Amino acid sequence: MATADVIVVGGGVSGLGLAWKAAQAGRKVVVLEREARVGGCLHSARRPDGYWFEMGAHTAYNSYGALLDIAVGTGMAGKVKERGPARGHFGLLRNGEYRWLTPPRILLQLNWLEAAVHFPLNFLRKKDGETVGSYYSKLLGHRNYERLFSPFFAAVPSQKADGFPVEGAGSLFKKRPRRPEFVRSFGFEGGLQSVCDAAAAAPGVAVEKGVRVTKVARAGAGFVVTAADGRSFDAPIAAVAATVDQAPSLLRDDFPALASAIARVRTVAVESVGVVLPREKCWMPECAFLVPIDDVFHSCVTRDPFPDPRFRGFAFHFKPGLSRDERLARVSQVLRVPAAELADVVEQRVVLPSPVLGHAELVAEIDRALAGQKLAVTGNYFAGLAIEDCVLRSNAEWARLGG
Ligand SMILES: Cc1cc2nc3c(=O)[nH]c(=O)nc-3n(C[C@H](O)[C@H](O)[C@H](O)COP(=O)(O)OP(=O)(O)OC[C@H]3O[C@@H](n4cnc5c(N)ncnc54)[C@H](O)[C@@H]3O)c2cc1C
Numbered sequence: 001m002a003t004a005d006v007i008v009v010g011g012g013v014s015g016l017g018l019a020w021k022a023a024q025a026g027r028k029v030v031v032l033e034r035e036a037r038v039g040g041c042l043h044s045a046r047r048p049d050g051y052w053f054e055m056g057a058h059t060a061y062n063s064y065g066a067l068l069d070i071a072v073g074t075g076m077a078g079k080v081k082e083r084g085p086a087r088g089h090f091g092l093l094r095n096g097e098y099r100w101l102t103p104p105r106i107l108l109q110l111n112w113l114e115a116a117v118h119f120p121l122n123f124l125r126k127k128d129g130e131t132v133g134s135y136y137s138k139l140l141g142h143r144n145y146e147r148l149f150s151p152f153f154a155a156v157p158s159q160k161a162d163g164f165p166v167e168g169a170g171s172l173f174k175k176r177p178r179r180p181e182f183v184r185s186f187g188f189e190g191g192l193q194s195v196c197d198a199a200a201a202a203p204g205v206a207v208e209k210g211v212r213v214t215k216v217a218r219a220g221a222g223f224v225v226t227a228a229d230g231r232s233f234d235a236p237i238a239a240v241a242a243t244v245d246q247a248p249s250l251l252r253d254d255f256p257a258l259a260s261a262i263a264r265v266r267t268v269a270v271e272s273v274g275v276v277l278p279r280e281k282c283w284m285p286e287c288a289f290l291v292p293i294d295d296v297f298h299s300c301v302t303r304d305p306f307p308d309p310r311f312r313g314f315a316f317h318f319k320p321g322l323s324r325d326e327r328l329a330r331v332s333q334v335l336r337v338p339a340a341e342l343a344d345v346v347e348q349r350v351v352l353p354s355p356v357l358g359h360a361e362l363v364a365e366i367d368r369a370l371a372g373q374k375l376a377v378t379g380n381y382f383a384g385l386a387i388e389d390c391v392l393r394s395n396a397e398w399a400r401l402g403g
Pocket residue numbers: 009010011012013014015032033034035038039040041042055056057058059060156157158211212213214241242243246270317350352378379380381384385386387388390
């Protein structure tokens with residue numbers, strides 16, 4: 001049995017954020033990650049020639065102070081890459097027609113009469129108890145919301161966001177202090193995954209990749225973590241930072257109340273297809289992303305904010321349930337490149353939380369089940385899906401256990 005001070009299950013930004021904090025405090029940490037790479041949703045698809053593009057998260061902000069602490073501590077702050085002018089350009093695809101927009105032009109798409117009727121009556125409205133859909137429908141008018149805002153909001157978490165709480169736990173947008181010494185929106189050289197790679201390589205952190213954990217159990221005053229390959233790891237502190245769909249099965253036997261609370265968080269699968277094309281094969285104007293209305297995908301995110309002289313990269317985030325051929329056919333239609341010519345195809349399926357009203361109570365229930373245990377649970381199903389929400393949750397869990 002392998003021994004450490006802290007065992008972390010899951011090598012996404014939540015798990016590595018906690019591992020990094022624990023290592024900073026002088027603990028010996030082992031991170032167990034089921035995939036062959038760390039990063040989870042921070043997935044920078046990299047080619048041997050150095051070109052990379054984002055299959056998952058694509059943007060960090062200077063309001064992500066906890067993430068920036070890791071960047072500074074791991075030496076990644078010097079590798080921050082500012083997003084270029086394409087960040088302010090978007091495509092809207094409706095009924096086969098493309099419109100190329102900037103934020104002011106998006107406002108021109110509004111039905112202003114409808115907005116003018118609704119806005120004055122509702123702009124002081126409290127957000128408490130409202131969903132994204134109910135709040136913005138009242139503020140801007142139902143048709144404006146359905147036509148324009150709902151698809152744009154869906155592009156943010158790669159799923160319909162109408163039912164998300166508009167504020168508090170599970171909400172999409174949070175006001176946080178900015179760190180003006182950093183540019184407003186950025187990635188890292190080599191992609192956002194680089195910050196996870198750096199945390200994984202920090203002194204005191206050891207990562208075992210390709211290890212799928214099947215159980216986290218109590219053992220004396222500590223924990224024993226069992227993997228599918230039969231190995232087990234013990235430590236006085238354990239942290240579960242696996243995806244929301246996996247965590248309950250790991251905890252079911254020894255922590256049934258905790259497992260059943262986590263299992264009540266709603267989830268959705270996102271099936272993504274990424275492709276790289278030589279510039280000369282791309283018809284699409286440079287833009288940060290394309291948002292379709294009533295389509296089989298939620299968004300197509302490009303690498304254009306970090307332009308490359310040779311290539312362009314596109315990640316399509318699909319609703320679940322299509323076959324691989326159907327996904328590739330849609331990618332080929334939108335990019336106007338025959339499916340057979342789509343080289344360097346990267347595919348990924350992730351399960352994300354899909355918070356609804358009442359999420360804060362569910363989080364409180366999870367925290368009650370955790371109280372008094374040397375077990376941390378972290379991930380994107382607490383304060384929210386944003387990278388910063390994940391790192392802040394990990395920091396808070398570390399402070400509760402070992403800080
Ligand atoms: C397409 C997309 C775009 C996004 N864009 C942005 C963005 O621009 N900005 C932003 O702030 N956020 C963005 N997000 C959200 C954000 O990236 C995620 O919510 C966050 O990275 C989740 O981190 P995590 O560590 O909690 O979970 P994950 O990244 O899912 O990591 C969990 C890890 O646990 C591992 N694991 C699961 N089960 C086991 C097991 N049994 N044993 C061992 N390991 C296991 C998984 O393999 C995975 O590596 C985006 C998400 C997606 C999917």
